Amino acid sequence: MPLDIDPGVLADWRQDAPVIDLGGETMGTTWRLRLAAPENFDRDAIVEAIEARLEDILAQMSHWRADSVLGRFNRAAAGTWISLPPAFAGVMTAAFAIAEVTDAAFDPAIGAIVDLWGYGPVPVAAPPSADALAGARAVSGWRKLTFDADSHRLLQPGGLRLDLSGIAKGHAVDALAALLRERGCNHFLVEIGGELVGSGMKPDGDPWWVDLETPTCDIPPFRIALHQLAVATSGDYVRGRHTIDPRSALPVEHAMAVSVVHRSAMLADAWATALCVEPPEAMRERAICENLAVRALCRAGDHGEGRIEEWISPALAALLVVP
Structure with a gap:
């Protein structure tokens, strides 16, 4: 649960607001939006604005488009x-x-x-x-x-290639959240490829709940209330070698997935990217040192061949409500 409730977003909360689901494709994945619609909500206008904002981000930062600013x-x-x-x-x-x-x-x-x-x-x-x-x-x-x-x-400098895949998706989620607020939508959950921002509350008074992946029955379910918060996950506790360590230019030897809860989806994205590269002990030290709210799933063993273990940082533990 968040440590505090933002009173500013509650001013236009309506118990009778209809909940609307929207979605589409972007960045090789999907975007999804669930929102409590304000009065005079224009579905088509919101979809058009979202797709235009996403297209603008791709035109700037896509590693896959030769004509993007990044490509140039x-x-x-x-x-x-x-x-x-x-x-x-x-x-x-x-x-x-x-x-x-x-x-x-x-x-x-x-x-x-x-x-x-x-x-x-x-x-x-x-x-x-x-x-x-x-x-x-x-x-x-x-x-x-x-x-x-x-x-x-x-x-x-010559021959250098940018790749913003570890931060641009989080930026895009933040950009959509900002767009929605500009359009008078303050109660929503928006997601791109598993990275999410939650704002305000649902019409029933609950926050926007998000369940993080729980791979085995040995690890309890992990549910986050995204009220003015974002969460991003990076890495893979099944196939760790699909993650490249920038410092060695080689795939990492461990298998680990890291979720970061933060006010900014962009920073959550970048931190999750960085932490999943670190060996588990270094990841834990870094998360504690930077006071990051982190949940990590690590496959035990020197080369990630053992059972899956869960680690929760002190900053995230401070947000937990144990039933």
Whole structure:
């Protein structure tokens, strides 16, 4: 449960508000919205506005579109300054901050490495060679970037490729939440590919409840009340080797899924991405040090072959209500 209730969002709460479900496709996944509709709600106008906002984000930050701003940066010649739209610049500011504090466990500048492993736009038939990885590492890494935050410009050092897949989806969820509030919708649950923001309450007075994945009967169900909160999950406790460590350019040896509860879906997304890269003990230390609300599912054993264990950070434990 959240530690406090925002009284501002309760002013327009209505017990008789109809609950409406909307959805569509974006970013290779789906978006979904459940909201308590305000008076004079225009379903078509909201869907049109949501799809336009998502299209704008893709036109800026998609790693899969050659004509996106990100795509143009990735193809630019060494020494080229690329102007970024304000939203893109804001994402880069957050990305740099998380990269620095995590010692590059999160890194927005490893697109060349991601592409070699086949997690980018073009599938690959085999793992990359050591020489290919060495070449990609030589041109990758956030510290090679020069970012002029005041003028929203990013300098291409040569051959570097951005990949914002570990933060852009969270940004998109935040952007949709902001759009809904701009349109007078204050009571909703919005999701893109499993990353969610909840605002206000349902008409019955309950918060927007979200159940995190519980893989075995040995681990109790985990339900979160998303009232002015976001949650993002990254990693895979079944196939940990599908996660790339930016620091080694190799798949991680452990199998772990990390969920982060935060006020910002963008920051929850980036933190979840960073934490799932860390070995379990380092992940726990980082979560405690940064006072993050984290729930992790880890497969025990040196190479993630054992039983699944759950860990809850002190910050998340402080939010729990035990029945």
